[in-house]
Amino acid sequence: MALALDTPDGGSGTAATASAVRLDHVSKSFGRPGRQQLVLDDISLDVAPGEFVTLIGASGCGKSTLLNLVAGLDAASAGTITVPGGRPALMFQEHALFPWLTAGRNIELALRLRGLPKAERRPEAERLLSLVRLQGSYDKRVHELSGGMRQRVALARALAQDSRLLLMDEPFAALDAITRDVLHEELTRIWSETGVSVLFVTHNVREAVRLAQRVILLSSRPGRVVHEWQVAIDQPRRIEDAEVSALSVAITERLREEIRRHGQQ
Amino acid sequence: MALALDTPDGGSGTAATASAVRLDHVSKSFGRPGRQQLVLDDISLDVAPGEFVTLIGASGCGKSTLLNLVAGLDAASAGTITVPGGRPALMFQEHALFPWLTAGRNIELALRLRGLPKAERRPEAERLLSLVRLQGSYDKRVHELSGGMRQRVALARALAQDSRLLLMDEPFAALDAITRDVLHEELTRIWSETGVSVLFVTHNVREAVRLAQRVILLSSRPGRVVHEWQVAIDQPRRIEDAEVSALSVAITERLREEIRRHGQQ
Amino acid sequence: GYGSDSEDDGADDAPSSSESAEGPSLSADEVTIGYFANITHAPAVIGLQEGDGLIRQELGGTEIGTQIFNAGPSAIEALNAGEVDVTFIGPNPAINGWAQSGGESLRIVAGAASGGASLVVNPETVSSIDDLAGARIATPQLGNTQDVALLNYLSEEGYEVDPESGEGDVSVLRIANSEIPAAFDGGDIDGAWVPEPTAANLVSRGAETLLDEGELWENGQYVVTHVIAAQGFLEEHPDVVEAIVRGLVRTNAWIGENPEEAKTSFNAALAELPGGSELPADVLDPAFDHVEFLNDPLASTLQVGAENAVNAGLLEETDLSGIYDLSILNGVLAEEGQPEVDDAGLGVED
Amino acid sequence: MASSDLTTTPPSSPSSDLAGLEAGLDALETPTAPDHEPGRVWRVLLTKVVPPIVAIALVLIVWQLVYLAEVQPHYLLPGPADVWGEVNEMWREGTLLEYIWTSTSRGILGFLVAVAVGTPLGLLVARVKLVRAAIGPILTGLQSLPSIAWVPAAIIWFGLTNGTIYAVVLLGAVPSIANGIVAGVDQIPPLYLRAGRMLGARGFTSVRHVLLPAALPGYLAGLKQGWAFSWRSLMAAELIVHSPDLGTGLGQLMENYRTLQNMSGVLATIILILIVGVAIDLLIFSPLERRVLRGRGLLARAS
Amino acid sequence: MASSDLTTTPPSSPSSDLAGLEAGLDALETPTAPDHEPGRVWRVLLTKVVPPIVAIALVLIVWQLVYLAEVQPHYLLPGPADVWGEVNEMWREGTLLEYIWTSTSRGILGFLVAVAVGTPLGLLVARVKLVRAAIGPILTGLQSLPSIAWVPAAIIWFGLTNGTIYAVVLLGAVPSIANGIVAGVDQIPPLYLRAGRMLGARGFTSVRHVLLPAALPGYLAGLKQGWAFSWRSLMAAELIVHSPDLGTGLGQLMENYRTLQNMSGVLATIILILIVGVAIDLLIFSPLERRVLRGRGLLARAS
Ligand SMILES: Nc1ncnc2c1ncn2[C@@H]1O[C@H](COP(=O)(O)OP(=O)(O)OP(=O)(O)O)[C@@H](O)[C@H]1O
Numbered sequence A, B: 001m002a003l004a005l006d007t008p009d010g011g012s013g014t015a016a017t018a019s020a021v022r023l024d025h026v027s028k029s030f031g032r033p034g035r036q037q038l039v040l041d042d043i044s045l046d047v048a049p050g051e052f053v054t055l056i057g058a059s060g061c062g063k064s065t066l067l068n069l070v071a072g073l074d075a076a077s078a079g080t081i082t083v084p085g086g087r088p089a090l091m092f093q094e095h096a097l098f099p100w101l102t103a104g105r106n107i108e109l110a111l112r113l114r115g116l117p118k119a120e121r122r123p124e125a126e127r128l129l130s131l132v133r134l135q136g137s138y139d140k141r142v143h144e145l146s147g148g149m150r151q152r153v154a155l156a157r158a159l160a161q162d163s164r165l166l167l168m169d170e171p172f173a174a175l176d177a178i179t180r181d182v183l184h185e186e187l188t189r190i191w192s193e194t195g196v197s198v199l200f201v202t203h204n205v206r207e208a209v210r211l212a213q214r215v216i217l218l219s220s221r222p223g224r225v226v227h228e229w230q231v232a233i234d235q236p237r238r239i240e241d242a243e244v245s246a247l248s249v250a251i252t253e254r255l256r257e258e259i260r261r262h263g264q265q
Numbered sequence C: 001g002y003g004s005d006s007e008d009d010g011a012d013d014a015p016s017s018s019e020s021a022e023g024p025s026l027s028a029d030e031v032t033i034g035y036f037a038n039i040t041h042a043p044a045v046i047g048l049q050e051g052d053g054l055i056r057q058e059l060g061g062t063e064i065g066t067q068i069f070n071a072g073p074s075a076i077e078a079l080n081a082g083e084v085d086v087t088f089i090g091p092n093p094a095i096n097g098w099a100q101s102g103g104e105s106l107r108i109v110a111g112a113a114s115g116g117a118s119l120v121v122n123p124e125t126v127s128s129i130d131d132l133a134g135a136r137i138a139t140p141q142l143g144n145t146q147d148v149a150l151l152n153y154l155s156e157e158g159y160e161v162d163p164e165s166g167e168g169d170v171s172v173l174r175i176a177n178s179e180i181p182a183a184f185d186g187g188d189i190d191g192a193w194v195p196e197p198t199a200a201n202l203v204s205r206g207a208e209t210l211l212d213e214g215e216l217w218e219n220g221q222y223v224v225t226h227v228i229a230a231q232g233f234l235e236e237h238p239d240v241v242e243a244i245v246r247g248l249v250r251t252n253a254w255i256g257e258n259p260e261e262a263k264t265s266f267n268a269a270l271a272e273l274p275g276g277s278e279l280p281a282d283v284l285d286p287a288f289d290h291v292e293f294l295n296d297p298l299a300s301t302l303q304v305g306a307e308n309a310v311n312a313g314l315l316e317e318t319d320l321s322g323i324y325d326l327s328i329l330n331g332v333l334a335e336e337g338q339p340e341v342d343d344a345g346l347g348v349e350d
Numbered sequence D, E: 001m002a003s004s005d006l007t008t009t010p011p012s013s014p015s016s017d018l019a020g021l022e023a024g025l026d027a028l029e030t031p032t033a034p035d036h037e038p039g040r041v042w043r044v045l046l047t048k049v050v051p052p053i054v055a056i057a058l059v060l061i062v063w064q065l066v067y068l069a070e071v072q073p074h075y076l077l078p079g080p081a082d083v084w085g086e087v088n089e090m091w092r093e094g095t096l097l098e099y100i101w102t103s104t105s106r107g108i109l110g111f112l113v114a115v116a117v118g119t120p121l122g123l124l125v126a127r128v129k130l131v132r133a134a135i136g137p138i139l140t141g142l143q144s145l146p147s148i149a150w151v152p153a154a155i156i157w158f159g160l161t162n163g164t165i166y167a168v169v170l171l172g173a174v175p176s177i178a179n180g181i182v183a184g185v186d187q188i189p190p191l192y193l194r195a196g197r198m199l200g201a202r203g204f205t206s207v208r209h210v211l212l213p214a215a216l217p218g219y220l221a222g223l224k225q226g227w228a229f230s231w232r233s234l235m236a237a238e239l240i241v242h243s244p245d246l247g248t249g250l251g252q253l254m255e256n257y258r259t260l261q262n263m264s265g266v267l268a269t270i271i272l273i274l275i276v277g278v279a280i281d282l283l284i285f286s287p288l289e290r291r292v293l294r295g296r297g298l299l300a301r302a303s
């Protein structure tokens, strides 16, 4: 049975004495003064250390913007963002691999900047590549990789940073169902073994439920937290599980409602 | 009930007197002579005029490569490709929008190159934008669009070409479930109204079944056609339909098998 | 305010055109004359002045184009290209132009100036000829008149110098005239064999004249500027050349009679150039006095200069006969009641 | 647990001498605080107008100090006042603007012709393999030929006219501009070319709608270098061709000052040339560049 | 229904005069047939070696014809044989290589120093807004100052040494190289900078691992222009400063030939300068460029 624990709009239930990420009334608008567009509106959000949170919402609702704010790549227009654990690892929606390096070197650069001694880098890069099922692609240039392969190299690079907080923007969008399943497995394993906190954006509601402890739904224009679900299904879960399906259907229904409501405005 | 009609490996059953796309024993390898990698191996494939065919396969199996060959962007290493209907429209896996133009202008450029008179371009571009649910984004620059919005503009641009053959490389990968549903609807409508032929790559097996008349499964390294399903479910279908689900499960199973077999080699 | 000191108040802005309509028309509608804006070209500077320049007056209805050069090669290039018909120039570019064209391009039709070059040195490092060993002496250009003179002088004094590179017992540096004062001030050179007004300029900065080139020549006279004409132009429009030569002869005569006015006039012409300014008296006076303006091209000194250049290896053996055509000059001199000049056997043979 | 508030805390950097530089290098990467405040005009003034003025003031002060210390005799290194006097004189004589205009108009006209010639040439070299193999390296060779080398030939062909000046300017600028567009085209991500091709852009349509706009940032950089080449070639040409009928440009002016050993004049001319160069950059290239980069989201903007 | 076989049929183009050009412009976009055939070496020869040779041969033939037709007197436009004779004489005298080497070594050394100075300067201008506002436009202004303008100042500071020559070369090349890297940095897609930042690249690490490699294609284009500037400035400097201690370079050589009105010599020097320029491009810049572009998938490759 899906043990979904609905909480009302906004704010997380847990006390915020120690959080991996904390957003306090954060807003963000784009554009020149005068012609501004409000994208995120008064978002408050807590991710507890070791928590796995997924963000869902319609296309263009501000999920990537939110991750950028948390990553410190953009400044919020209002509110404060606190990330106590130091620099998070961000996996961009576009792969953002460096085209002047090979797949393996991209990962090694992350290892190097993290401070790993030279001798350990190559084996570690190979290990990460095989983790994402790309053993043997070490020497491939970025333009020689397929879309899904690039995404996996980017995943390996993000993992190479060994951060306490992992921000992932639709990391599995370009992967086939099977590879995705495998990587779900790996990600869950890494998460439970290392206790890293994860903020994960996806369009695949089943994926969200499959992975997360908590699913957050954003509305569009402007993005607001409209709903949260605690996912109390035991790990190991599988994406085909009936409980996952059931909760997914409920979430999808709410998402549809949200979009419909927006269309009527 | 899912009326799936399994046909054995390779070759299409229909007579090829008139096809929208015809591949005859096509192979493609990359790399310098001596260090070549065979990506597509002896692919024979026919798309009948007005047919909707989806291609699925593991990440990196050569789907995008195949579309590039059909589009004439790359030359096959062996075999011949015939596209009688003239230049197809290709929607790239990366959005491939021109960053120096606004969203609307990107679409207008396609209209202009297709030969539409100046006065009709702007209204037509607006129409296409609202078709992909982006009314009001005409003046946005590419870098001001979210990932999913870019993908939708690219879809609108491909539709603007009004080609007899539409090649689509994971066009809905970055969209939320609801927007995707809506666009499925639109695409099916356009397809049935205009009789365009579609060759559609996706990782979402349900999507493949939801849309296609025929689903083709490619194996990896090298890519070969390993299986085909005729999808005899009546339109209008919905992605949640039981028949769609049932066939999807079967296809996913076959895909898993294929990947497993590959892993063992 | 802008242009408040502007000299032409519009009215007399187009004197050359209005003036050219006045006089009798010569065989050519138009003639282009080249010269340098420096002291050894003073007859041109003065004679071609807007308004009352004597050369201008002689040319009457023929329109005059002027072209100011800053180095001999450009002048010869322009002459060869037919862009300049007559030009004032130093002896060595004329010899080089003559030699390279196999005697086809030009002829010397008159002299203009003599003298004006000297070896000036820093008295602290070079006090006599004997101190020249190891010194660094500048000339304005490889193979030009002063360069050849220096090389010749050094070899006569027993110093060995490789003419091309300038290496040897004395280092010979080729530095543009305009940079020589700075090089001297910076202590980069111990002296220079230069024409006026650079020599006077160096003296005003503490240099001393070690040798006046005139001391090496008979009468102290040697050609430093003469007038050449393109052969084609000379054949087609001898009357125009004659007018120029007559103007030159009269200008030289005027300078000889009115040296102070000539200085003022020269300085004024100089100041009128874009960016031009009058030379200070401590440079102008000695420089002007050091140059002699005369009609005689001093053909024999040209011959000697060419031989020196050949000896120095800076010129291939050249036959200079035919480089002079002094018939026009001698005709004009006869008219003016002055003695004829000699072409040292290098004249055209008819 | 150390809490770093990303909105306010600057990135921690080593407290070495290099810290300032490092911080500077990070400047563009660090998100800037949004500026809705009314102080915006002041901010622009502060960041755009004050720094160059301070820079210029600093140079002037150092110059004046060096002058006063008489590191070099005054006739070799005149002070700012002397140079200003020289400029002022040209102003009063009413010749200043003529000098500037003569050179600037020649420079701009020559540059425009060079663009018109260099752009198609560059496109051909960039896109046609045979042409590239045949003349690509020769272009670079030509680019490194000093202008003076062309003068004799130009005089033979064009005489002592503006034609010679323009010929020398063109021969200097065309290879540079062509090389600029070659570089720009080479850097175009192939995806755009492919996308253009799929949209049906061929030949000149493709050049106009895909190739040129895609190559624009690199092309602009090439144009800027090409302008510098035009201008320098012009200066060289003006030294040689100097006839009163053609008007006097800054090149001749400088040469005359040099000949007359008038250092104040030389410096005044240098400053005039600098001002023209800076003005061309500020009025033409900078705004163009900013527009192009901003349109493509390559410029980090405030807010 | 007309069937167009995409593998073999070229794109249909209008049968106008422009057809050839259009086809050429499409060349890179059209997929090339894979070449596994053994004839590959020949193909490379045909496409890489033959075109420049044909181009040079054409120029020589036209030149010889013009010479024979005596469009200009021979002393103004000598024929190829005369010029060859001049080169040959330098060769026999053993001075040829010295001239080339003197200039080339100066040019390369000056260029390297200019790179070492210009690169950090350009990075500062590109990345630090204050510096950019303060000296960005001045850089472009400096770039357009003719080399000759620096000669008097350089002589005052450095005397008649190689120092003066290098100073002139540097003042010519540094702004060009700095502007090149500024342009290169400006064109970096912000995504890479952000990615680098997320990976923890700061300050010099960021410059080394992200900024420089990302700006490399534009930077290389700037270096090429910078080389042209160095070389031309060198020629200008060599014209002015000619002292026996310093050796004779090509600039002096050309000036000497001009003085002597030896057109064959002038042309021979021009050709030597061209050869050096082409060689530098072929040996240094072209391979570098090709490597950089190929590594990033910006070069269409056969197969
Ligand atoms: N640099 C920008 N300038 C202006 N508007 C922007 C900018 N970046 C994003 N936006 C706008 O902000 C909104 C949210 O964008 P964002 O990329 O965060 O969406 P998203 O939730 O990630 O969508 P998707 O699922 O499609 O990736 C969009 O409407 C977009 O147009």
Ligand SMILES: Nc1ncnc2c1ncn2[C@@H]1O[C@H](COP(=O)(O)OP(=O)(O)OP(=O)(O)O)[C@@H](O)[C@H]1O
Pocket: A140, A143, A144, A145, A146, A147, A148, A149, A174, B030, B031, B039, B057, B058, B059, B060, B061, B062, B063, B064, B065, B066, B093
């Ligand atoms: N230009 C190239 N050079 C070398 N190898 C390439 C090149 N393009 C693609 N490949 C290789 O060809 C294979 C197929 O790539 P392709 O992009 O067609 O895969 P795909 O099926 O589209 O995968 P995905 O679903 O991940 O997009 C991959 O192994 C890839 O590494």
Ligand SMILES: [Mg+2]
Pocket: A063, A064, A065, A093, A169, B146, B147, B148
């Ligand atoms: Mg997004």
Ligand SMILES: [Mg+2]
Pocket: A146, A147, A148, B063, B064, B065, B093, B169
């Ligand atoms: Mg793909």
